[in-house]
Amino acid sequence: MSRFVLRRLVTVVLTLWAASILVFAVLNILPGTPAQVILGTQATPASVRALTIKLGLNQPLVWQYLHWIQGLVTLHLGNSYISGQPIAPELGAALEVTAPLVLLGLLVGLLIAVPAGILSALRHQRTSGAVLAAATQVGIAIPNFVLGILLIIVVAVDLRWLPASGFTPWSTSVGGALQSLILPSVSLGLVEGAILARFVRTAVLGVLRADFLRTARAKGMRTGQALIRHGIRNAAVPVVTVLGLELSGLIIGAVVIEAVFTLPGVGSLLLSSVANRDLILVQDIVMLVATAVVVTNLLVDILYRVIDPRIGLRS
Amino acid sequence: MTTLTAGRASAEVPGRAHRLWRLARRNPSALLGGLVVLVIVVVAVVAVFWTPYGPLAVFPGQALLGPGPHHLLGTDQYGRDLLSRLMSGADPTLLSSAGAVLIAGGIGIPAGLLSASRGGMVSELIMRLADLIYSFPALLAAITLVAVFGASTITATVAIGIASIPAFARVTRSASLTVLGTDYVLAARAYGRSPLAILRRHVVPNILPFIIVQSSLLLSVTVLAVAALSYLGLGTPPPAATWGGMLENAQNYLYQDPLMAVWPGLAIALCVLGFNALGDGLRDLLDPTLRPRE
Amino acid sequence: MSLLEVSQLRVDAREIPVVSEVSLTISAGERVGLIGESGSGKTMAALAIMGLLPEGLTARGSVLLDGVELLGLPERRLSKLRGSRIAMVFQEPMTALDPLMRVGTQITDAIRLHERVTRRAARDRMLQLMGRVGFANAKEQARRFPHQLSGGQRQRIVIAIAIACGPALILADEPTTALDVTVQAQVLALLQDLVRDQGSALLLISHDLAVVSSVCQRIVVMYGGRVVEAAATAELLASPRHPYTDALLRTSQGIGAAADTLAGQLPTIPGAVPQLGLFPEGCVFRGRCPFEQERCQHVPEIRGRDHQVACWFPLGPPTGRPAAAPFGQANA
Numbered sequence: 001m002s003r004f005v006l007r008r009l010v011t012v013v014l015t016l017w018a019a020s021i022l023v024f025a026v027l028n029i030l031p032g033t034p035a036q037v038i039l040g041t042q043a044t045p046a047s048v049r050a051l052t053i054k055l056g057l058n059q060p061l062v063w064q065y066l067h068w069i070q071g072l073v074t075l076h077l078g079n080s081y082i083s084g085q086p087i088a089p090e091l092g093a094a095l096e097v098t099a100p101l102v103l104l105g106l107l108v109g110l111l112i113a114v115p116a117g118i119l120s121a122l123r124h125q126r127t128s129g130a131v132l133a134a135a136t137q138v139g140i141a142i143p144n145f146v147l148g149i150l151l152i153i154v155v156a157v158d159l160r161w162l163p164a165s166g167f168t169p170w171s172t173s174v175g176g177a178l179q180s181l182i183l184p185s186v187s188l189g190l191v192e193g194a195i196l197a198r199f200v201r202t203a204v205l206g207v208l209r210a211d212f213l214r215t216a217r218a219k220g221m222r223t224g225q226a227l228i229r230h231g232i233r234n235a236a237v238p239v240v241t242v243l244g245l246e247l248s249g250l251i252i253g254a255v256v257i258e259a260v261f262t263l264p265g266v267g268s269l270l271l272s273s274v275a276n277r278d279l280i281l282v283q284d285i286v287m288l289v290a291t292a293v294v295v296t297n298l299l300v301d302i303l304y305r306v307i308d309p310r311i312g313l314r315s
Numbered sequence: 316m317t318t319l320t321a322g323r324a325s326a327e328v329p330g331r332a333h334r335l336w337r338l339a340r341r342n343p344s345a346l347l348g349g350l351v352v353l354v355i356v357v358v359a360v361v362a363v364f365w366t367p368y369g370p371l372a373v374f375p376g377q378a379l380l381g382p383g384p385h386h387l388l389g390t391d392q393y394g395r396d397l398l399s400r401l402m403s404g405a406d407p408t409l410l411s412s413a414g415a416v417l418i419a420g421g422i423g424i425p426a427g428l429l430s431a432s433r434g435g436m437v438s439e440l441i442m443r444l445a446d447l448i449y450s451f452p453a454l455l456a457a458i459t460l461v462a463v464f465g466a467s468t469i470t471a472t473v474a475i476g477i478a479s480i481p482a483f484a485r486v487t488r489s490a491s492l493t494v495l496g497t498d499y500v501l502a503a504r505a506y507g508r509s510p511l512a513i514l515r516r517h518v519v520p521n522i523l524p525f526i527i528v529q530s531s532l533l534l535s536v537t538v539l540a541v542a543a544l545s546y547l548g549l550g551t552p553p554p555a556a557t558w559g560g561m562l563e564n565a566q567n568y569l570y571q572d573p574l575m576a577v578w579p580g581l582a583i584a585l586c587v588l589g590f591n592a593l594g595d596g597l598r599d600l601l602d603p604t605l606r607p608r609e
Numbered sequence: 610m611s612l613l614e615v616s617q618l619r620v621d622a623r624e625i626p627v628v629s630e631v632s633l634t635i636s637a638g639e640r641v642g643l644i645g646e647s648g649s650g651k652t653m654a655a656l657a658i659m660g661l662l663p664e665g666l667t668a669r670g671s672v673l674l675d676g677v678e679l680l681g682l683p684e685r686r687l688s689k690l691r692g693s694r695i696a697m698v699f700q701e702p703m704t705a706l707d708p709l710m711r712v713g714t715q716i717t718d719a720i721r722l723h724e725r726v727t728r729r730a731a732r733d734r735m736l737q738l739m740g741r742v743g744f745a746n747a748k749e750q751a752r753r754f755p756h757q758l759s760g761g762q763r764q765r766i767v768i769a770i771a772i773a774c775g776p777a778l779i780l781a782d783e784p785t786t787a788l789d790v791t792v793q794a795q796v797l798a799l800l801q802d803l804v805r806d807q808g809s810a811l812l813l814i815s816h817d818l819a820v821v822s823s824v825c826q827r828i829v830v831m832y833g834g835r836v837v838e839a840a841a842t843a844e845l846l847a848s849p850r851h852p853y854t855d856a857l858l859r860t861s862q863g864i865g866a867a868a869d870t871l872a873g874q875l876p877t878i879p880g881a882v883p884q885l886g887l888f889p890e891g892c893v894f895r896g897r898c899p900f901e902q903e904r905c906q907h908v909p910e911i912r913g914r915d916h917q918v919a920c921w922f923p924l925g926p927p928t929g930r931p932a933a934a935p936f937g938q939a940n941a
Contacts, residue, residue, distance in 0.1 A: 018447050027463055125664075137344075141588030143539050145546055146580035149566055153573040164569070211704035214661055218699075219719040219770050220692030222684055229718070230707045237709070252452040256543050260566075271547060274462040282462045286455060294450045309754040310708055 345596020
């Protein structure tokens, strides 16, 4: 177990290291110095030079890179180029919105995918199963931001049940915060749920035809018993393998959904920093999202091996 | 059961229409997807030459009209005809997503072939690079590039294309490895055919179906990414009509004219559905073993 | 009363018959072989008896176990009989076990499903069973997952599951086909010993005449979903009456003969087994049979008491009984 985890951890660190070089390189091939961009074309050369020195942008690129990495590792993320405010607390506040959003989205997705997938597999020869399968097919095609806007039209504009946008901070009201996350997480989770439902369906269909289920019934289990005792775990294996992909989809989908519902999360922060050319902030957030994607995949990989003894943690 | 259908089929000589009907019944997904894609492509081509009004033409007196006889789908806040904008929005969407798939295929397919045929360090390096790119989802890559180069159709296309390279590289690699492991390739090697000739004669024709399927499926993903980028204002810049941009704009008028948001949303969903269904259907047609058995 | 009494069993896949008019009785403790080529319907007949037919297949006729009709019995009652009175050993030990569950647990499950015993007692029984099927180090092996065992070991586990509750009847569907040749004999001998020790009856399904004749007291031959001949093993081997059985015997004897004379030709049955649903009307062996006559366009009824045959023109000297005289229906 530990050897596999250790090996994968090394790969993850190497991947993230390569990713950091890539991100740094891409964001620093910008023509013109960042200071010039920040101060605008009207700025005097003297003030541009002063800002360049203040931001450490006169140092060699390697030094700048190492300085940035040091900051990332020690969580001293420095200050924003634009507002001059420290980045860490700002990012922390944004995470308070984005992390619950992604988790709630996952919850919604699973709550849809598992029953829908199982049902459409069990009833695959009946109309109800075909309808469910078709519904998931359509669900996959609806982008989360389109669904978000449709939900706003129906639930917020027509029915006036929930706010159309904005976020009530957790510190003000936990209920309010949850309420403002309902529509976003439903829009986020519904689509991922539809994708996942198809995998659940295929997995359950596979299990239903498995020989070991017949063996279980031959020794005296009823079909339902056999499905619970043997079916669930076996069906979970292929579903878990795509869960990593689903989570990446949720994380990146959150960026767009936050824009739809004007939630002050990591995605909104990323978009505003792009608009402001606040490159250091862009750099940090892109690394943060990439890290989340890579680490999520690592966790799913480990989970997969815990469930399935055939793969084993040693290989 | 297969023998029975085959037996019945050989009893009659089916006409073309009949054959199409049979194909459609066997695989409604491919037919439906193909039809939707065809319609969207036709609209995109027509929109280059003709739209009911100019997509950028402003009619200040006719702002925010609902659907009506003069403007079938209504107008936006500047009085621009929504149908015309919807039609001409198909162009950047299709061009951008197709461009991204071309970039991804142009790099990913050779990389996958190389990795499969060379093995060893080269293969390892290519797949590690694919893993690296994989940790940047298309949208994240696009946002990063836009931060540097500014929002434009080309930036969006290139970014999504690069992010999609691993999808092609992996499919190409695994399909090629399967072909390279077959007995006929072994035989070809045994009588001294060069590796390049083996790739050309045996591998490429055999993996083509996989690549076609992957292209179609990937198109549904890139359409989505392109639409999302233009919705976020990071794609083709206004005032050019884009589906995502129209959606973003319509969101400001949800209380006055909610239908305005429905049209571009529908267009995006249909386009994604079309490519997705086409890819799924083609996969079933080209490789029955991949089909989840019913 | 016979232990198992199958009469006029018919299995359909949609409209296509897979098994037709199969009648078969097994007495307590009796070992019966069911033989036929792949596609002859023998597996489907066994699954129909167990009530485990795959989705889309339906069974008609009658299957009596201890006088209780199994066809149409609700799942709740059927599941009480499965494993305790009637059990099955499957062909593919690779897929018959749950890959994610330790093999010991899969045996323990079989015990605890039918008997109210403590976890501990069930575990002890399981270890005992594993010992009986030949695991020297049961305690350790019970903790293994199926993929950590060899094919033969896996099949021993499947057998242990089948005998766990001492069933009166065990259906073994090609239990050694998927195994290495060297292991086949061991597993077969084990199965035979266990059945004898427990006094269970056995229905051994195989395509291999040698396997069946070494184990079973009586042999039933199936072709094209129908029983074509049934007799005591020695009788059947000595004087087969159906042309198909005769051909089958020749091919299996021929292997030995051909090995002796290098130039010797392997005897084969001309033609190939037709695909499902494409068997000829009338006698199913028609078209491959060297003795075909016009009358064979009608289905021959199965006749005889101890030696039954379904053929209009049975071979060989009548075995002590006049063959020409019409006999009554055979499942009396």
